[in-house]
Amino acid sequence: MEKHYAERIVSVPRSFIREILKVSIDPEIISFAGGLPNKEYFPVKEIQAAAEKVFASVGADALQYSNSEGLIELRELIARRYHEKQGLDISPNSILITNGSQQGLDLLAKALLNEGDAVLIEEPGYLGAIQSLSLYRPRFCPVEVGTEGLDVAMLDRVSTASGAKLLYTVPNFQNPSGVTYSEATRRSVAEIAKKNDFLIVEDDPYGELRFAGKMKTPLYAYAPEKTVLLGSFSKVVAPGFRLGWLVAPEGLYGKLLVAKQAADLHTASVNQYIVSRFLTDNNLDDHISKIIDAYGGQCKAMVEAAHRWLPPQVTLWEPEGGMFLWGQLPAGMDAMELFDFAVREKVVYVPGAPFFTNGKGGSTFRLNFSCSGAAEIEEGMQRLARAFAAYAASGKIRC
Amino acid sequence: MEKHYAERIVSVPRSFIREILKVSIDPEIISFAGGLPNKEYFPVKEIQAAAEKVFASVGADALQYSNSEGLIELRELIARRYHEKQGLDISPNSILITNGSQQGLDLLAKALLNEGDAVLIEEPGYLGAIQSLSLYRPRFCPVEVGTEGLDVAMLDRVSTASGAKLLYTVPNFQNPSGVTYSEATRRSVAEIAKKNDFLIVEDDPYGELRFAGKMKTPLYAYAPEKTVLLGSFSKVVAPGFRLGWLVAPEGLYGKLLVAKQAADLHTASVNQYIVSRFLTDNNLDDHISKIIDAYGGQCKAMVEAAHRWLPPQVTLWEPEGGMFLWGQLPAGMDAMELFDFAVREKVVYVPGAPFFTNGKGGSTFRLNFSCSGAAEIEEGMQRLARAFAAYAASGKIRC
Missing domain, CATH: 3.90.1150.10 (Aspartate Aminotransferase, domain 1)
Structure with missing residues (x-):
């Protein structure tokens, strides 16, 4: 074998x-x-109540095959929250529902990476991302993370030298270092991405779990056309639904959609209905x-x-x-x-x-x-x- | 871009x-x-009842991260059904829960296919499989399907000439032709797989939906060490859970597990609990x-x-x-x-x-x-x- x-x-x-x-x-x-x-x-009780409502009101349709993009109600709820919480104008049509943000990484790698392509990663960096991307056999180019976030001089140098296609980054409460990128670092990362023409993959599973300090501007706001945002309900609702999403520019979105269809047709429809109901009936804040x-x-x-x-x-x-x-x-x-x-x-x-x-x-x-x-x-x-x-x-x- | x-x-x-x-x-x-x-x-009402029980009895654990292999209760239920319905002895430890059998295909391709590898496909064949596999850029080698199933002389010829690594097949009520492989065809396919050393991917989403004729022997029974079985709850319970599974030989199982972790960590735990409960409390037959x-x-x-x-x-x-x-x-x-x-x-x-x-x-x-x-x-x-x-x-x- x-x-x-x-x-x-x-x-x-x-x-x-x-x-x-x-x-x-x-x-x-x-x-x-x-x-x-x-x-x-x-929120077990609230989820249970949401599930009951879905089975009673949506019924069999919640258990049928659905589209690969994801439930439009859920994508609208995500878009509205980006607007309210972070001032980002994101169309529901640029949101793709995934099985946790981990799947977003796999789809991105599938749509973007040829063997040997250079990928910029944080060092230290999130192992799940490195494992997921490594299956597409890229060349990893580490960039050091300090207390202000990525070392931007090193980012500029390494991205120039490697011709990297993308940067994987967790700018809020990074795993493993807990570091949050400073505003200046964010601005520089976006500028370097534009200058050196690489895509920023901004993974933000923990961003809403801030217990000190002030919210920072998402990298997406500095370079929307060069950024793919990854989000997840795992840390703010529950991980057992495997519900995450990505936000991508139009052309790339189409390619990611093909990859999603090929990967598993779509994310479980019943979970999308239940979490939509939960978000509508409860105050997530x-x-x-x-x-x-x-x-x-x-x-x-x-x-x-x-x-x-x-x-x-x-x-x-x-x-x-x-x-x-x-x-x-x-x-x-x-x-x-x-x-x-x-x-x-x-x-x-x-x-x-x-x-x-x-x-x-x-x-x-x-x-x-x-x-x-x-x-x-x-x-x-x-x-x-x-x-x-x-x-x-x-x-x-x-x- | x-x-x-x-x-x-x-x-x-x-x-x-x-x-x-x-x-x-x-x-x-x-x-x-x-x-x-x-x-x-x-079975909307029965699913609703199962969900209520899961939230009441398992509670938060049903919403937590879980292992990549899948819920052991569910894998045991699947193994038991293989034994009762088809006389197959399959260990729960050789079953991996996937997001529908579509994901099984993606994981198999990831674990097995290098660019240019030859893959035997049915002609006519299931488009979802062809699309999923095509992302790994294999060389497709079609083998004709007639009213008795695959043309086995052509299978022998094409697999020998191409050095194919695997065969993708739907031997029961095939999509699109509706054809069921005859017993003789099944025996020959298994023999040719052993002789020419390729893996059989036996996709069986419709097998339980037989309304005429007699059940046939799974290819797996003729060549367990050369066969990966794909199964799904989509056609017999509901597709909106995205719950399927694969059965794989030990060494390959480990590789598929790595691919599953990288793809999305695990299949939604809450769905696995609900369907397990449904299967335990109801008579699926x-x-x-x-x-x-x-x-x-x-x-x-x-x-x-x-x-x-x-x-x-x-x-x-x-x-x-x-x-x-x-x-x-x-x-x-x-x-x-x-x-x-x-x-x-x-x-x-x-x-x-x-x-x-x-x-x-x-x-x-x-x-x-x-x-x-x-x-x-x-x-x-x-x-x-x-x-x-x-x-x-x-x-x-x-x-």
Whole structure:
């Protein structure tokens, strides 16, 4: 059978994060390694009510095949929200409903990437995107992310040298670093995209989960004709529907639609009806504000507990929203080595190295705060402190 | 923007069937052109009850991210049904839940096809499959379908000459021809696959919709290690969930799982819970028998009306199940030319030529009977008879 495999699939690396998640199944483990939204804030009752209404009022039509673009009511609701929340004028006809924003990436790669095409990625960057794009065998060109977002001088240099076709970016509360691009960075990224003629893929799954600071301008607003926006209901409603969307310029939209038809005809119609009903009958802002309050409190608790318990040389990048806290270990420490001690203390996180494609990032790590209450965070940080102590006592630290 | 498109997406042909469906929107048109299951037989009440139970008993977990393989309960239900209905021993661990069987095709192509690889397809064949596979730029090698199924001598010859990697086949009530492979054909196809070392992709969306004749042995039973089975709830429950599955040998399964993760992480968890509940609480056989009774009656009505009204030289391939009736026009007539006269009489069907990749099939056509009652079928056939008369009177027929 092996000889039958496509070249693209043979070279995909195993996911280290999946290995970690296997360790996390032990119920005694406190896991800061996940990336899930907190299910306590899923609006189960409201979704149930919406589903009942859909079955009663739409009936069989909600269960029939539907168009590949997606339900027009849902696309109108998304367009209206872009207008109200971000001042963006987006036509429902430029919105394509996808199975989560992950599918948006696959469709974009299918429509845009020839083997060997250069793709600009954030470093550290979102692994799901890198995995999805890697099946189309591009050449990845990493650009460093700092506390202000992408290093724009490096972006200019690398995009010029590589002739890159697209940039994949998460400008709000990035996964894994939690970083939000500054306004100046956004303006520069858009200018460089125009100058060097590459497409910006602006993935924004966490943008509405802001618990500190002020909203920034979407890259789309600076360069609408050079930007594809990806959005998702996974973090603000629930991920189990697999409902996301993309916004694309007209010509590209047609190509993405062909790719969507070929991929799975259309996204589940019943889910689109239910979420449309939910959004119409409920105030999404009120719902999101509950999530923000919770995540903001959990993030604060985690930062404070880290300061209380972890060695003072550990640096943390405090995010203004989202679900992740990014950290850097003191000189000489390695997050993968610390991980083994942490598992023994029954606490896990994600070492940062897998988010880098060039072997860097060994001293970095990612903590998830969306799924842990204050008490668990406190206990987890104490365990992590013990792991640090054991690591220090092991003589493994290089200095 | 154009210069940014991937080569694979630029060459995808426009779908003639989509053009026809646009014509069909006119409410005065009687359409035999569709390919939808009849929504009158969607179990809306039972689905609603299943959904209520899921929200009440599973709650938030049904709305959370889940694994890429699919819900184990659902995979067990599918495995049990294979055992009970077809005597196949299939492990739930070799089943991967997909967004309809259409996604199964995309994942298979991703895992198996390098550009230029030879793929054996039925001629006439299912357009959705051809479109999906064509994005991976294989070389299509058509093999003719007759009333007994694939021409096995041609299959042997073409697979040997091309070194084909896989065969895409719909052995039960094929779309578009309605043909069911004979037992002898099945045995030969499996033998040739083993001998010439290609993988059989056995797509079986209609297999349970048999209203005449006896069930045949799945190709999978003759060559389990060389076959990937594709299945779907679209025709026996409802398509709006986008729930299908594939059954694959172990090594290939791992590759398909990577492709699934990259494509959209997993199929909507809430839909998997609801359909599992529906299948557990209801007797699917009883439900399917209602669909079979209806479709069988509609097929009979269509065949009889065709004999009553259409020119006697029109030949029809009477199917034993499924949703389609395949026909052949008298010598000198062209189904695409007849189509224009049919639209004027406000009846439409699908000309057969698009189902062929080599310019043949001009005299063939496909009629769908699943969505029309007896009275509509009778009226539609009278209209089609008038279209034949107008075509004959036009002097366009070559003879």
